[in-house]
Amino acid sequence: xxxxxxxxxxxxxxxxxxxxxxxxxxxxxxxxxxxxxxxxxxxxxxxxxxxxxxxxxxxxxxxxxxxxxxxxxxxxxxxxxxxxxxxxxxxxxxxxxxxxxxxxxxxxxxxxxxxxxxxxxxxxxxxxxxxxxxxxxxxxxxxxxxxxxxxxxxxxxxxxxxxxxxxxxxxxxxxxxxxxxxxxxxxxxxxxxxxxxxxxxxxxxxxxxxxxxxxxxxxxxxxxxxxxxxxxxxxxxxxxxxxxxxxxxxxxxxxxxxxxxxxxx
Amino acid sequence: xxxxxxxxxxxxxxxxxxxxxxxxxxxxxxxxxxxxxxxxxxxxxxxxxxxxxxxxxxxxxxxxxxxxxxxxxxxxxxxxxxxxxxxxxxxxxxxxxxxxxxxxxxxxxxxxxxxxxxxxxxxxxxxxxxxxxxxxxxxxxxxxxxxxxxxxxxxxxxxxxxxxxxxxxxxxxxxxxxxxxxxxxxxxxxxxxxxxxxxxxxxxxxxxxxxxxxxxxxxxxxxxxxxxxxxxxxxxxxxxxxxxxxxxxxxxxxxxxxxxxxxxxxxxxxxxxxxx
Numbered sequence: 001x002x003x004x005x006x007x008x009x010x011x012x013x014x015x016x017x018x019x020x021x022x023x024x025x026x027x028x029x030x031x032x033x034x035x036x037x038x039x040x041x042x043x044x045x046x047x048x049x050x051x052x053x054x055x056x057x058x059x060x061x062x063x064x065x066x067x068x069x070x071x072x073x074x075x076x077x078x079x080x081x082x083x084x085x086x087x088x089x090x091x092x093x094x095x096x097x098x099x100x101x102x103x104x105x106x107x108x109x110x111x112x113x114x115x116x117x118x119x120x121x122x123x124x125x126x127x128x129x130x131x132x133x134x135x136x137x138x139x140x141x142x143x144x145x146x147x148x149x150x151x152x153x154x155x156x157x158x159x160x161x162x163x164x165x166x167x168x169x170x171x172x173x174x175x176x177x178x179x180x181x182x183x184x185x186x187x188x189x190x191x192x193x194x195x196x197x198x199x200x201x202x203x204x205x206x207x208x209x210x211x212x213x214x215x216x217x218x219x220x221x222x223x224x225x226x227x228x229x230x231x232x233x234x235x236x237x238x239x240x241x242x243x244x245x246x247x248x249x250x251x252x253x254x255x256x257x258x259x260x261x262x263x264x265x
Numbered sequence: 266x267x268x269x270x271x272x273x274x275x276x277x278x279x280x281x282x283x284x285x286x287x288x289x290x291x292x293x294x295x296x297x298x299x300x301x302x303x304x305x306x307x308x309x310x311x312x313x314x315x316x317x318x319x320x321x322x323x324x325x326x327x328x329x330x331x332x333x334x335x336x337x338x339x340x341x342x343x344x345x346x347x348x349x350x351x352x353x354x355x356x357x358x359x360x361x362x363x364x365x366x367x368x369x370x371x372x373x374x375x376x377x378x379x380x381x382x383x384x385x386x387x388x389x390x391x392x393x394x395x396x397x398x399x400x401x402x403x404x405x406x407x408x409x410x411x412x413x414x415x416x417x418x419x420x421x422x423x424x425x426x427x428x429x430x431x432x433x434x435x436x437x438x439x440x441x442x443x444x445x446x447x448x449x450x451x452x453x454x455x456x457x458x459x460x461x462x463x464x465x466x467x468x469x470x471x472x473x474x475x476x477x478x479x480x481x482x483x484x485x486x487x488x489x490x491x492x493x494x495x496x497x498x499x500x501x502x503x504x505x506x507x508x509x510x511x512x513x514x515x516x517x518x519x520x521x522x523x524x525x526x527x528x529x530x531x532x533x534x535x536x537x538x539x540x541x
Contacts, residue, residue: 063438064438083437084438087438088438089434091434093429095429095431095432095434097432097449097450099453099529112436112449142531160439
């Protein structure tokens with residue numbers, strides 16, 4: 001087999017995933033059906049589609065938390081087997097350790113990766129400062145607002161600088177204003193190192209504002225429905241993207257796509 | 266203006282805390298005083314002292330005990346068997362929970378046997394323990410440990426299992442191995458459950474130790490109490506139970522510093538106008 005082209009960060013090839021849900025009526029469920037796509041290094045891709053269409057499963061496969069039932073999942077051309085510690089994973093829940101202060105949470109990934117203490121402290125301070133959390137270092141997660149917890153969770157992952165970052169509806173539970181502000185902050189953070197991002201969201205506006213490419217999924221079993229190149233210039237102004245004609249055009253196309261799928265569920 | 270509002274709020278908060286503390290202590294002392302006075306008044310005119318003794322008689326007995334070296338020997342014996350039994354049971358419970366909590370098959374194999382062992386009335390096993398371990402310290406320690414072990418074990422397993430999967434996944438993806446996951450996630454996550462189990466099993470340990478002394482012993486506060494009961498000395502029986510309660514209180518206080526590791530937990534309270 002030929003070597004995969006170098007400019008490919010991740011790839012899914014005809015991936016199927018079936019699992020048996022918990023409970024009595026344990027009939028296997030097909031979550032993904034022949035999903036294929038690839039991401040170039042530094043590309044920001046959003047996955048959109050109706051709830052339960054297997055988008056999160058795609059992320060879990062790339063993180064190695066679950067295995068494909070059939071097909072191949074590769075990261076830099078190597079099949080993912082076992083937990084993939086080379087990706088960063090920002091989950092829907094912030095998953096901060098409730099018994100650690102905010103700064104110790106941000107430090108957590110670096111600590112697990114055995115980054116020397118001095119270096120750790122320096123990076124933690126830098127990233128906390130980047131998202132404006134300075135002054136809240138010693139607060140426990142439950143003492144922070146939802147937006148602050150989200151910021152802490154994001155920089156915890158970005159601080160250790162992995163080249164692929166998976167994000168599962170990270171801004172889901174936030175209010176509309178905080179959401180836009182965090183989108184803006186995320187783009188700025190992303191721009192520092194430009195990792196490959198796979199971003200799962202329900203929010204079409206968010207998908208367009210952030211991504212280079214948008215992949216829509218069908219309802220269960222999840223299949224890739226269409227791909228859209230966003231082709232909006234960067235750096236982007238997330239507060240005003242809505243005004244661009246290209247935005248309207250994409251939004252309408254995406255909405256048509258998604259609406260049909262939602263109607264089908 | 267803002268400074269004043271903040272200061273006033275802080276002062277009001279501190280005041281409320283002080284009032285609440287004072288109220289709690291006044292309430293505690295009030296309950297105890299009320300009970301003792303009612304008891305003293307009732308003993309004699311309402312109930313024969315033979316059945317209920319009286320606070321003065323109990324106090325007299327306690328004073329006699331405190332003055333005798335004999336009593337302190339007995340107290341030390343019960344304190345030792347309770348403490349050793351508690352430590353052994355707690356340690357075993359925590360240590361055994363780890364390999365079993367995350368191995369579902371293994372756990373399901375042993376689960377019914379643990380349940381059976383736990384439902385056997387330990388008191389009934391007492392004589393067997395005496396047969397096996399003699400009438401010295403050992404059977405008391407074993408009985409005390411028996412009362413502690415299962416509760417600590419079950420709670421630790423439960424504590425480990427309720428740790429959110431997300432925290433474990435995130436740790437693994439960030440590069441944490443088994444050991445790191447255990448130390449940084451499972452252990453602190455299970456800790457509130459473990460400590461709660463410690464708190465409830467400490468008195469149970471003493472019950473175990475005293476049951477052992479009741480069955481066969483020539484020392485310990487349980488033995489003293491039983492001896493008093495045998496001679497129909499109600500005051501001695503009540504004095505004995507008071508000493509036992511004091512031992513539990515003493516041991517519980519020694520556990521207090523442990524709960525400092527749970528500082529991170531938010532305080533839950535009922536809010537509203539009538540909340541204290």
